[in-house]
Amino acid sequence: MNDPDELLRVEGVRKTFPGVLALDAVDFDLRRGEVHVLLGENGAGKSTLIKMLSGAHRPDRGRILVDGREVRIHSAQDAERLGIATIHQEFNLVPDLTVAENIFLGRQPRRFGMIDRKRMEADAEELLRRVGVRVSPRARVRELGIARLQMVEIAKALSLDARVLIMDEPTAVLTSGEVDKLFTIVRQLRQDGVGIVFITHHLDEIAALGDRVTVLRDGRSIDQVPASTPEDALVRLMVGRDIEQQYPRQRPETGEPLLSVRGLTRDGVFHDVSFEVRAGEVVGLAGLVGAGRTEVARALFGADPYDAGTVHVRGERLAANDVSAAMGAGIGLVPEDRKGQGLVLDASVQENLGLVTLRSATRAGFVDLAGRRAAAARIAEQLGVRMAGLGQQVRTLSGGNQQKVVIGKWLLADTKVLILDEPTRGIDVGAKVEIYQLINELTASGHAVLMISSDLPEVLGMSDRVLVMAQGRIAGELPARQATQDAVMALAVSAPTMNEVEGSRGH
Ligand SMILES: Nc1ncnc2c1ncn2[C@@H]1O[C@H](COP(=O)(O)OP(=O)(O)OP(=O)(O)O)[C@@H](O)[C@H]1O
Ligand SMILES: [Mg+2]
The missing domain is CATH 3.40.50.300 (P-loop containing nucleotide triphosphate hydrolases)
Known part of the structure; x- marks a missing residue:
C-alpha cells in the first residue's frame, strides 16, 4: 500500500x-x-x-x-x-x-x-x-x-x-x-x-x-x-475570480518637481546621482541588486549620510541624514526590509498603521482615537489585510499582510513624495493590483512616487519614466514608451565597475 x-x-x-x-x-x-x-x-x-x-x-x-x-x-x-x-x-x-x-x-x-x-x-x-x-x-x-x-x-x-x-x-x-x-x-x-x-x-x-x-x-x-x-x-x-489588467496605469498631467536630487554622492556607494520626480508622476528605479538603489533611497529619506550633492523637496533644501526633517518635508519610505525597518512587530495592526499619522490625527491637543481607528479600518479594508481585527499583533499576520500594513502606514501619512522600495515583494497577484490602484490614486491627487523594484514588468508597467542604476550611477533614463526589458537590462549591466571609476579618478 x-x-x-x-x-x-x-x-x-x-x-x-x-x-x-x-x-x-x-x-x-x-x-x-x-x-x-x-x-x-x-x-x-x-x-x-x-x-x-x-x-x-x-x-x-x-x-x-x-x-x-x-x-x-x-x-x-x-x-x-x-x-x-x-x-x-x-x-x-x-x-x-x-x-x-x-x-x-x-x-x-x-x-x-x-x-x-x-x-x-x-x-x-x-x-x-x-x-x-x-x-x-x-x-x-x-x-x-x-x-x-x-x-x-x-x-x-x-x-x-x-x-x-x-x-x-x-x-x-x-x-x-x-x-x-x-x-x-x-x-x-x-x-x-x-x-x-x-x-x-x-x-x-x-x-x-x-x-x-x-x-x-x-x-x-x-x-x-x-x-x-x-x-x-x-x-x-x-x-476564485479573474484578475483584470495587471498594471492599471492611468496618469494625470505631471506638475511641478516635488523631489529634486543633484549630484548625490556617497563615496564608494553611489556617485553623482541626479534626477527629479514631479507631482503626479511615478519614476521607476531599476537595476541589479547591489546597484545602489536602496542606498540612494535611504539617503533621500535621511536614514543614511551622503558626502556630496543636494536634495530639495518642493524647492526646499533638505538637511542630510535627518529622518525627521525628511518626514517633516513630506517624504515617506516604504523600506525593502519590512521586518527590520517597517514595523513594530509586537504592536497591533492599528498601532502600526497609525505610527506616522499621530500628529495629523491630533485634534485640539487630543489624539482623535475614533478618527484614527476609522482611517486604519478603511486602509486595511482597501488593501485587503487579512486579520482577525485591527487589534491583532502584526507579528502574527502572514508575510504578505505585514507588507500591506507597511504600505498602508505610509498611505495614511501626510506625504508628498513616497519612495517605495520593493513594494509588492511577497504580495499575491490580487493584492498587487490593489496596490497599483492605490499608487494611481496617489499620483491622481498630486503625489510623486519613486518606485524601486526588481520586478521588471512591474517597473515597466507602472512607471512614467525609468531610471536605470548600475554600479552606483544612473546609467540612463528611459521614458515609458522606450522602456523595454532589453533596454533596461542593457543599461543595468553597462556602467564601469566601481574599481575602474576609483582608478580613473587617480589620473
Ligand atoms: N501565531 C499566529 N497567531 C495568530 N494568527 C496567526 C499566527 N500565525 C499565522 N496566523 C494567521 O494564520 C493565517 C495564515 O497565515 P500564513 O502565514 O500561513 O499565510 P500565508 O499563506 O503564508 O500568506 P503570505 O502569502 O502572506 O505569506 C493568517 O490569517 C495569519 O494571520
Ligand atoms: Mg507566508
Missing part, C-alpha cells in the same frame, strides 16, 4: 490560533524528486502548513506521515532527524554571527573539543560556492543584503543533506540572475531525489520549475493541478 516514492503526506490538518482559523482541512503530499508548489493568497495558510512540517507549530487535528509512518514533529530537531530542512519566509539567521557560524549553528565541526574554525569556514566556503554566491564565510550576517541572506539560508539547508527541502518564497528577494542560479540548484536537488516544497507568488516560476501545484484557499487545500496549468487558471483557483 505504501508508495515508495512518497516522502511525506499531510492528512486533514487543522490549526487554529486565538480568533483565527489558519488551516481548516489540508491534504498535501510530496514525492521523491519533485517540486511541489504551494499556491495561495496572502493569509491562505501556506506558511502555517510548512511550519507544521518544520516543528514550529503542532496541528490541532490531522496526521503527518513520513515514509508512510505517522510522525510527531515537535521541534526543529525532530524535523532535522526526519530529513526535513526549511527555509522560512522570515530568515532565521543570527545577525551578529558570521556566515559560517550561522550555517553550522549548533553543529559546528569540532577538533579536540574546540570548534574547528578553519574546517567550518572551508566547508562554508564550499557550500557558498555551490549556491554561487560571492560572500566571505567570515562576514557578519548583519552586513549582508537581503538577497545574500537568502543564499546563505539556502547554503545552510544544503548542509543538512535534507530529503525534504521546504522553501517559503525564496525568490521574493532575488533578482532574475539569482533566481536562475537558485533554479539550477533546485533542479539538481530534484534530480538527486530530494522532494521540494516551493512557495511563490511569481506565477511564471510555477511552470518553469514545478511539477505539481496544491492550491490553498482560506485554509483549505482546494485543488491539486499540474504545474503546466495556464496562469489565468491558477489565478482563478487561487482567488
Whole structure:
C-alpha cells in the first residue's frame, strides 16, 4: 500500500490560533524528486502548513506521515532527524554571527573539543560556492543584503543533506540572475531525489520549475493541478475570480518637481546621482541588486549620510541624514526590509498603521482615537489585510499582510513624495493590483512616487519614466514608451565597475 516514492503526506490538518482559523482541512503530499508548489493568497495558510512540517507549530487535528509512518514533529530537531530542512519566509539567521557560524549553528565541526574554525569556514566556503554566491564565510550576517541572506539560508539547508527541502518564497528577494542560479540548484536537488516544497507568488516560476501545484484557499487545500496549468487558471483557483489588467496605469498631467536630487554622492556607494520626480508622476528605479538603489533611497529619506550633492523637496533644501526633517518635508519610505525597518512587530495592526499619522490625527491637543481607528479600518479594508481585527499583533499576520500594513502606514501619512522600495515583494497577484490602484490614486491627487523594484514588468508597467542604476550611477533614463526589458537590462549591466571609476579618478 505504501508508495515508495512518497516522502511525506499531510492528512486533514487543522490549526487554529486565538480568533483565527489558519488551516481548516489540508491534504498535501510530496514525492521523491519533485517540486511541489504551494499556491495561495496572502493569509491562505501556506506558511502555517510548512511550519507544521518544520516543528514550529503542532496541528490541532490531522496526521503527518513520513515514509508512510505517522510522525510527531515537535521541534526543529525532530524535523532535522526526519530529513526535513526549511527555509522560512522570515530568515532565521543570527545577525551578529558570521556566515559560517550561522550555517553550522549548533553543529559546528569540532577538533579536540574546540570548534574547528578553519574546517567550518572551508566547508562554508564550499557550500557558498555551490549556491554561487560571492560572500566571505567570515562576514557578519548583519552586513549582508537581503538577497545574500537568502543564499546563505539556502547554503545552510544544503548542509543538512535534507530529503525534504521546504522553501517559503525564496525568490521574493532575488533578482532574475539569482533566481536562475537558485533554479539550477533546485533542479539538481530534484534530480538527486530530494522532494521540494516551493512557495511563490511569481506565477511564471510555477511552470518553469514545478511539477505539481496544491492550491490553498482560506485554509483549505482546494485543488491539486499540474504545474503546466495556464496562469489565468491558477489565478482563478487561487482567488476564485479573474484578475483584470495587471498594471492599471492611468496618469494625470505631471506638475511641478516635488523631489529634486543633484549630484548625490556617497563615496564608494553611489556617485553623482541626479534626477527629479514631479507631482503626479511615478519614476521607476531599476537595476541589479547591489546597484545602489536602496542606498540612494535611504539617503533621500535621511536614514543614511551622503558626502556630496543636494536634495530639495518642493524647492526646499533638505538637511542630510535627518529622518525627521525628511518626514517633516513630506517624504515617506516604504523600506525593502519590512521586518527590520517597517514595523513594530509586537504592536497591533492599528498601532502600526497609525505610527506616522499621530500628529495629523491630533485634534485640539487630543489624539482623535475614533478618527484614527476609522482611517486604519478603511486602509486595511482597501488593501485587503487579512486579520482577525485591527487589534491583532502584526507579528502574527502572514508575510504578505505585514507588507500591506507597511504600505498602508505610509498611505495614511501626510506625504508628498513616497519612495517605495520593493513594494509588492511577497504580495499575491490580487493584492498587487490593489496596490497599483492605490499608487494611481496617489499620483491622481498630486503625489510623486519613486518606485524601486526588481520586478521588471512591474517597473515597466507602472512607471512614467525609468531610471536605470548600475554600479552606483544612473546609467540612463528611459521614458515609458522606450522602456523595454532589453533596454533596461542593457543599461543595468553597462556602467564601469566601481574599481575602474576609483582608478580613473587617480589620473
Ligand atoms: N501565531 C499566529 N497567531 C495568530 N494568527 C496567526 C499566527 N500565525 C499565522 N496566523 C494567521 O494564520 C493565517 C495564515 O497565515 P500564513 O502565514 O500561513 O499565510 P500565508 O499563506 O503564508 O500568506 P503570505 O502569502 O502572506 O505569506 C493568517 O490569517 C495569519 O494571520
Ligand atoms: Mg507566508
